[in-house]
Amino acid sequence: MGKRALILFAHGARAASWAAPFERLRDLVRAQQPDVDVSLAFLELMSPRLPERVAELVAGGVSDVTVVPVFLGQGGHVLRDLPVLLDGLRAAHPGLTVRAVDAVGEDPDVLRAMTEYCVKALGAA
Amino acid sequence: MGKRALILFAHGARAASWAAPFERLRDLVRAQQPDVDVSLAFLELMSPRLPERVAELVAGGVSDVTVVPVFLGQGGHVLRDLPVLLDGLRAAHPGLTVRAVDAVGEDPDVLRAMTEYCVKALGAA
Numbered sequence: 001m002g003k004r005a006l007i008l009f010a011h012g013a014r015a016a017s018w019a020a021p022f023e024r025l026r027d028l029v030r031a032q033q034p035d036v037d038v039s040l041a042f043l044e045l046m047s048p049r050l051p052e053r054v055a056e057l058v059a060g061g062v063s064d065v066t067v068v069p070v071f072l073g074q075g076g077h078v079l080r081d082l083p084v085l086l087d088g089l090r091a092a093h094p095g096l097t098v099r100a101v102d103a104v105g106e107d108p109d110v111l112r113a114m115t116e117y118c119v120k121a122l123g124a125a
Numbered sequence: 126m127g128k129r130a131l132i133l134f135a136h137g138a139r140a141a142s143w144a145a146p147f148e149r150l151r152d153l154v155r156a157q158q159p160d161v162d163v164s165l166a167f168l169e170l171m172s173p174r175l176p177e178r179v180a181e182l183v184a185g186g187v188s189d190v191t192v193v194p195v196f197l198g199q200g201g202h203v204l205r206d207l208p209v210l211l212d213g214l215r216a217a218h219p220g221l222t223v224r225a226v227d228a229v230g231e232d233p234d235v236l237r238a239m240t241e242y243c244v245k246a247l248g249a250a
Contacts, residue, residue, distance in 0.1 A: 018200030075143030
């Protein structure tokens with residue numbers, strides 16, 4: 001069985017500072033999953049893009065990739081762009097298993113943590 | 126003392142489905158803060174925009190608005206566009222107190238919940 005990888009797939013932005021929370025997320029997941037290759041990949045504006053990152057992983061012996069869309073809303077990027085990218089990855093790497101889960105914004109625990117943050121924002125008034 | 130409002134400020138998107146998690150977040154916060162006017166406002170592509178929403182709130186007697194940027198990354202939208210919008214709101218409504226907190230992606234508990242979601246995504250493999 002080949003190595004496994006987890007890709008945190010984010011939008012990307014012009015400002016380098018934008019990526020900071022995604023890098024923290026990557027580091028937190030890495031610390032909990034030392035046997036999995038955990039990395040970021042972007043839709044646009046930042047590197048590496050998803051196809052580039054997956055090609056590197058496959059070259060390094062990874063045979064199983066899980067993609068987590070680190071998006072709050074499931075709009076065109078998650079519902080339309082990502083499936084097209086995944087189809088392209090499967091065509092380019094026939095031996096690779098690629099799976100994507102729902103966007104992080106769909107997770108009830110993430111929503112709950114955001115709710116508490118909003119309520120705290122009021123309390124700080 | 127006038128009424129208080131909390132605005133969940135999000136990017137906006139073309140697909141209506143995109144707003145679903147933000148609407149759930151609004152409903153969850155509302156349920157916990159029945160005395161506060163909790164609503165969504167958008168930077169672009171969706172209505173209401175932030176200035177429009179604040180004008181409605183002020184017309185309805187709100188004197189204190191807290192803005193939570195429901196963004197994961199703090200890029201140009203949060204660091205550049207939002208401060209400009211806030212300055213405009215303060216100029217347009219001199220009697221209004223407007224305050225913004227950090228983006229939700231900066232909150233350690235939100236990050237922790239996202240970490241757990243990513244780890245679960247691997248476990249489901």
